Amino acid sequence: MAETITSMFAQPFSLALPYTLIITDSHVSSPRTVVVNPTGTVWYRMYLAKTGETGATQDIPKEFIAYFVSIIGAIGGLWSASLRANGVVRITYAGTGTGIINFNPGIGNNALEIRTLLGMSGTSLSFVGAGSTQDGVYPPTHCIFSHWRESPQDWTPEFVGAAVSELPDGRVDYLGDGYQRFKRSFSLRGHPRTPTDATALSMASATAIYPDEVQATLWLAPTATPAGTALPWSIHQFVATSMGKELGFTFSEFQQHIAGTQTYYDTGSWTAKTLTSGIAVCRPPWIQLTDRVDLEVTKIGRETRA
Numbered sequence: 241m242a243e244t245i246t247s248m249f250a251q252p253f254s255l256a257l258p259y260t261l262i263i264t265d266s267h268v269s270s271p272r273t274v275v276v277n278p279t280g281t282v283w284y285r286m287y288l289a290k291t292g293e294t295g296a297t298q299d300i301p302k303e304f305i306a307y308f309v310s311i312i313g314a315i316g317g318l319w320s321a322s323l324r325a326n327g328v329v330r331i332t333y334a335g336t337g338t339g340i341i342n343f344n345p346g347i348g349n350n351a352l353e354i355r356t357l358l359g360m361s362g363t364s365l366s367f368v369g370a371g372s373t374q375d376g377v378y379p380p381t382h383c384i385f386s387h388w389r390e391s392p393q394d395w396t397p398e399f400v401g402a403a404v405s406e407l408p409d410g411r412v413d414y415l416g417d418g419y420q421r422f423k424r425s426f427s428l429r430g431h432p433r434t435p436t437d438a439t440a441l442s443m444a445s446a447t448a449i450y451p452d453e454v455q456a457t458l459w460l461a462p463t464a465t466p467a468g469t470a471l472p473w474s475i476h477q478f479v480a481t482s483m484g485k486e487l488g489f490t491f492s493e494f495q496q497h498i499a500g501t502q503t504y505y506d507t508g509s510w511t512a513k514t515l516t517s518g519i520a521v522c523r524p525p526w527i528q529l530t531d532r533v534d535l536e537v538t539k540i541g542r543e544t545r546a
Contacts (some may be wrong), residue, residue: 243387250481252298260348266335267316288488328384333367353466378472395422422539437528451496508537
């Protein structure tokens with residue numbers, strides 16, 4: 241069941257530890273040790289973030305994929321990485337001979353958590369020759385990818401900090417602070433119920449609603465910390481761990497972002513309504529698909545990845 245990703249949602253996450261990798265490539269400095277996140281707690285967001293931000297707080301996160309490339313490719317410029325149209329990260333080697341990214345070199349804090357954040361598997365990735373690539377086995381963590389939205393209404397304004405009084409003579413007194421709040425409600429449709437269902441339906445690019453049944457911890461106590469993160473992520477895990485955070489999201493324009501014709505994305509947060517929104521599961525024989533997931537976001541602003 242091949243479908244096209246149209247929308248993406250990304251939440252900020254923090255790294256507090258330095259993570260050590262060993263890079264082998266055709267540069268004269270090879271093999272060399274590199275450290276991801278060497279300076280303490282920094283906030284990141286996948287793809288939908290400004291590449292030049294400091295990451296000092298969750299509302300000014302660094303873009304993680306570009307940051308990872310800046311670390312492994314700082315010497316020689318032989319490495320690149322990109323988010324693909326099917327929602328997975330692709331790492332590309334531009335050197336000669338064999339290139340290796342070793343996430344578990346046995347020194348310092350191993351970088352297996354970095355591997356997981358990128359949706360990769362294994363303790364190392366091997367590349368042979370210029371143009372060799374490795375794709376993630378799953379989409380990166382801390383993201384939702386969706387094929388189909390319903391009720392795609394535009395932003396709806398609400399007056400806040402305002403008092404209005406209608407007088408007997410027809411006049412209206414108004415006192416306000418000049419601010420308006422904007423919200424947008426929508427429903428995600430046709431997502432696989434669990435990752436196992438996603439595999440059965442060949443829908444790996446659409447984020448599953450729930451974790452697999454055997455992952456009790458992710459059902460009952462989901463976490464966004466890298467140490468507790470497992471692949472693949474679910475919408476349940478994303479929503480439960482991102483309340484109160486500033487999200488990046490693009491409605492219907494994901495493919496334009498990938499093609500390079502769009503760089504703008506919106507920022508906002510889940511509303512309280514999202515906490516109580518319903519998930520309707522399709523009835524047999526379509527129990528593997530969800531009917532709808534109702535969500536609502538506020539509007540904070542619009543930013544560009546450039």
